């Protein structure tokens with residue numbers, strides 16, 4: 001048996017936002033909402049929020065930029081490490097999840113009072129806005145009281161994110177995941193012409209966070225792990241010339257690497273086409289010879305043909 005406030009205080013030493021709920025309440029709510037989540041036997045659930053900073057970097061002729069939530073060390077590792085530090089002082093069995101797990105952490109975050117569910121599909125905390133990573137811990141301990149944190153806020157009549165979304169992935173009360181850039185530019189799939197036209201990022205998408213009025217003056221907290229390391233901008237040459245192993249070593253600990261280098265190469269080709277940057281055509285052709293992963297090869301081949309056409313037109317114009 002443990003006291004909820006004591007558990008809360010332990011986690012507050014490492015996290016900006018902490019919610020504590022009964023696992024059964026979360027499971028009941030998930031069932032009510034037809035969410036498929038696995039059964040859990042540990043009775044206490046802790047939902048955690050860790051702030052990340054808002055920063056803007058721009059693509060250049062030689063380097064490309066992913067979504068700013070990937071800047072600094074990989075948040076999966078950062079959150080897991082911070083959870084382990086807290087749990088060293090709590091002598092009960094536990095297991096955790098950060099992002100890559102079957103639970104509905106946004107539902108848990110709402111139940112735990114971390115924020116409200118925004119129309120941009122993100123949890124919006126009163127002090128952190130949506131600039132917050134989420135993590136979950138299930139603990140095999142019963143609590144002798146409850147901690148009820150409630151958020152009295154919502155999007156109201158605002159629809160700025162809906163208006164700003166370039167792919168119409170957001171609608172009032174709806175989210176079309178397959179249209180979302182952040183989904184399709186992280187998916188191992190062949191990309192359509194519409195997806196190529198819309199995409200502006202090496203990995204992810206920031207638009208619906210950046211336009212949100214709840215994020216004004218938020219994003220100022222910089223935890224040491226999220227300081228800029230110089231690896232936020234990815235060298236196009238490194239992408240196309242380094243082996244997977246060498247690239248992973250050079251860009252170690254970056255969150256945009258968690259799905260592998262081939263996704264980044266496909267997205268880089270998309271951006272080079274968008275910017276009509278033909279300087280890397282020969283390198284792309286060499287990579288294509290050696291990497292025949294179907295979804296990569298199909299999209300890249302198509303875009304390389306277009307890039308070659310642009311190069312040929314440029315040569316014709318300048319001669």
Ligand code: SF4
Pocket residue numbers: 120164165166167168169170179180181182183205206207208209
């Ligand atoms: S992440 Fe980008 S594409 Fe996805 S909903 Fe937000 S603005 Fe639209």
Ligand code: SF4
Pocket residue numbers: 118119120121154155158159160161162208211212213214
């Ligand atoms: S932009 Fe407006 S509607 Fe969208 S999440 Fe923010 S407050 Fe809600």
